[in-house]
Amino acid sequence: MGTCRIIPLGGLGEVGKNMTAYEAEDSIVVVDAGLAFPRDEHLGVDLVLPDFTYLRERQHMIRGVVLTHGHEDHVGSLPYLMRECKIPVIVATRLTLGLVKSKLDEHGLLREADLREVSPGDEPFQLGPFRIEFVRVAHSIPDAAAVVLETPGGRVVHTGDYKIDHTPVDGQRTDVGKLAELGNRGVALLLGDSTNAERAGVTQSERVVGEAFRQIFPSRTGRILVASFASNVHRMQQAVDVGIDCGRKVAFVGRSMRKNSNIARNLGYMEVPENVILRPNELSELPPHEQLILCTGSQGEPMSAMTRIAYNDHPAVTVQAGDTVIISAKPIPGNELRVHDAINRLARSGAEVLHEDNAPVHVSGHGRAEELRTMLALVRPTAVMPVHGEYRMLAAHAQLARESGIAEENIILAENGSVVELTDGKVRIVDRVTAGMTFVDGLGVGDVHDVALRDRRRLSEDGVLIIVATLSGANGPGALTAAPELIARGFGDGADALLDELREEADRVLRELLADDITEIKLLQEHLHDALGGIVYDRTRRRPMILPVLVEV
């Protein structure tokens, strides 16, 4: 036997931007290419990508990218990676490829991509020295797979995200038989999802949410809105099925919801008869009790459908007393206040708001401790490397491995950038390479053509623009107390006219929004950022960091 080097480039010590490089005999296979969403302290950033330095410096070695499933934290950085590295082939299951295709098309990269569809159960395929196959797993998106890599250093099972749902909506169970068979043949190393390792017991079946919908929908006499991740095809399918049974028609609201439902329907992962589908602007022609609205914004994202609906800022959808809003998701840590704000706004408009805390309208896509133990028992790996999670989750997964009888020296708590060597079935951390974050700063949601990889070191080059505005109002912000102040650095001489224009635009944008009763600070910031960023880019082709500072007095 030989050696395989495994280098996690994202997803360890964090939730998001999962990416792992497998390297042997001058070949690299990349499993997943995800992105993460910025934290509030990442000022002026829209997306966070893995640092591609390691791959960029070895791009001649890359034999392909293998994707476990279609979630953004596993496929979202692929277009950015393709801009920096030649990727000979992208391998994934059917729905994952469908989602990726649409993404690459938006980025104008589709023609350069060689996409190869592989299903669990297909014969293994070869990429360089790696013989690879997929194993079906259940998750909160259809067509998720674990990846089995026969490497020169030994057999590796890379689970991707999974739960062991014995009653998934599409009947596509986690293939415990295949995992056990691999365990019998011998697995040197398991890279396992750690997201819910701290939680005892098992995650409930996705079917539970459908049962909740079946309890809730029939008694409701107003509109029903369901906000969820647009990738949660089974969640949408269950809502649609119950909605149709209750005599409702369905509208998909929000860009990614429309896009993903189209892809899922075209590929046969979702069944919605054409005659029950409405465009958002046709909703007003229908009485509320015949409406089912599936929308984006379950995380309270500032410009998303649900947030705009909550703040009465949506062109097609309004909510009133008698309506029911179901938030079929859990806030990602850091998004709690935004989601709570939206819930409060919706409740204030008279709607009943159901969410994880008061109704069983969400289940996780990640297995809990007992499922992780089951995976360990099936695969019986010699060594375990917890992946996909913050440090505390990795540590909890390590503890489960310990309790399952894995030897202490074979439990690998690695970090992004760790080089893990698998030699003749033995595993250890041998080195450390560059890994970290790359920021993406776009101008508005979905505006991918205008997106820029922000090298934050360009800060001094492109400048900083800070807008300070003071808002007054007895109960929350209401009115501008004075014209906004602009503080600019690095705009050079002769920028006075531009700054005047920006000041006027900031003033105009804020006054318009406040007149429309849009007073949520984050929404105001977002609108300001996009409006001013657009003008600056238009006039100067530069992208200063734009920081809107709104002060309530």
Add this chain to the structure above:
Amino acid sequence: MGTCRIIPLGGLGEVGKNMTAYEAEDSIVVVDAGLAFPRDEHLGVDLVLPDFTYLRERQHMIRGVVLTHGHEDHVGSLPYLMRECKIPVIVATRLTLGLVKSKLDEHGLLREADLREVSPGDEPFQLGPFRIEFVRVAHSIPDAAAVVLETPGGRVVHTGDYKIDHTPVDGQRTDVGKLAELGNRGVALLLGDSTNAERAGVTQSERVVGEAFRQIFPSRTGRILVASFASNVHRMQQAVDVGIDCGRKVAFVGRSMRKNSNIARNLGYMEVPENVILRPNELSELPPHEQLILCTGSQGEPMSAMTRIAYNDHPAVTVQAGDTVIISAKPIPGNELRVHDAINRLARSGAEVLHEDNAPVHVSGHGRAEELRTMLALVRPTAVMPVHGEYRMLAAHAQLARESGIAEENIILAENGSVVELTDGKVRIVDRVTAGMTFVDGLGVGDVHDVALRDRRRLSEDGVLIIVATLSGANGPGALTAAPELIARGFGDGADALLDELREEADRVLRELLADDITEIKLLQEHLHDALGGIVYDRTRRRPMILPVLVEV
């Protein structure tokens, strides 16, 4: 019968700064005077107070302040209120007064205060036209009480925060007998705690946490740290009891933990033998398995004991492999990421971290839906006004009232500033007065003498100071890439020397912290804010808004 006007000045549509004015016959009694903690978008703010305008304009009418319990969101704004209005008397139970005394002393206001101790079961006392008595309730602090007010408009029960814990640690149960007796005599209006109205079932007894400690402590061979709110005396008592049984000595770490444990012990609410108490700096003389450390910082507050311990920045306490950290609290919405960051840091140091998600180490102090229903059934009020909570919680409480048979027109969903009139037992909203937020900006934690009520309209007067620093590092911030940039507005001419000094200080502070491996953005911001704010105040007696902007590249 006559009329009583009830004016909530805080705590409705929000969690925090609870305050309600009762007004009749030219007299005002204020129930509670709480504060709130700022949200991240409240830049440069340390505390949030109710707007006292309404009371300030009628201060000759104020007959006294009645406090339900000693939590900051019910008593924290009292010193600030006393600076603006003459308060003839402050009425509360024994422990509440003990905590308030210490607070007023710090603010130099103790001599001006007339404090009157009243216990549940005492004869009613009179304040102006109001005849008032306390009813014992269980909560996450001892000596909590509901307030019953016989007003000219009818009898009102104001619950304060409560749960119906039938097995509280001190045996002081919510007095359901007294509440039922009030119900029998007739209650016109119930103002009830809504915090957990959305949650089904009942909140578990505080005793459950003690049982968890009893499960956890004996098997641990390293240090045990318990982080909780410093006011949660029963939580501390239970930890101390189990700790002593396991042969551990106890250290109280963190300013408010030391202060509150002293007050509680002096007043007999907590029993800890003198010989088991250690000072933090004596901990190093004891082997880890004999240490029990009770500390502040359960919310991940940047300068708190637990955060500093997690970041290896505490003078007396370190954590290592084999230690156990119990976070015996739930993150207040908005604090999740800070708490998660601290947990990850602690886990990285090798400690086992137990928290609400993986062990039963916390219960809420607020009753859930079934307890709220019990309260409604006992008190049988004619009308209900949900208080203490965000709008969604108030709406959920209103729904419980509806289901209990309260007539729709008698369910009052008020806002801060609503004037609710109670006339001959009939209730309606008749007016709206000024209510809102006042910000407090201090220089560092606990620095109350140096604290300033920030009238944010002084912004243009006192100026704005923005510090932009760029940090680099492969995995998270590591080093300053250049000297920090300062952007100042409103500092006037001739401030160049001061700005140079501030730039040097910012540079020094950041370099020192980074050298000590303190890289958490929020901690760096906090240190910068305090250091530069101190210098500016020292040189100019002004308090500009100071915004540290840290950019990771």
